[in-house]
Amino acid sequence: MFVIRLASLGPDGMALFPFILVKQANPGPVLLNHERIHLRQQAELGVVLFYIWYVLEYLIRRLQYGQHYQAYRNISFEREAFANEENLAYLKSRRWWAFWQYMRE
Numbered sequence: 001m002f003v004i005r006l007a008s009l010g011p012d013g014m015a016l017f018p019f020i021l022v023k024q025a026n027p028g029p030v031l032l033n034h035e036r037i038h039l040r041q042q043a044e045l046g047v048v049l050f051y052i053w054y055v056l057e058y059l060i061r062r063l064q065y066g067q068h069y070q071a072y073r074n075i076s077f078e079r080e081a082f083a084n085e086e087n088l089a090y091l092k093s094r095r096w097w098a099f100w101q102y103m104r105e
Helices: 029-045 047-065 068-073 076-084 098-102
Strands: 002-005 013-016 019-022
Touching: 013 029, 019 029, 029 047, 029 076, 047 068, 047 076, 068 076, 076 098
Parallel strands: 002 019
Antiparallel strands: 013 019
16 A cells, blocks of 8 residues: 555545555545555455446436435445444454445445
């Protein structure tokens, strides 16, 4: 994992295997853990399949909820990352394909 600072980045952080891109210098442990969860998801699916799935699920959620933020927060990958970002030991016990349990509706 490599952390790269890009001041012009829109979100606070973004995972693009094997990099974590961050907006601010010295990102906090919760943000880094959130992005590490995404790196694990990308390792499981492969980067290309991860992003195809991510975009398709976003589009489905956007139709479902009608709003960008609500659609984004309900993507299964994001639901897993947000639910576990404060548990800094989560990746030590996380099972493969754990995001699958966050799929719903």
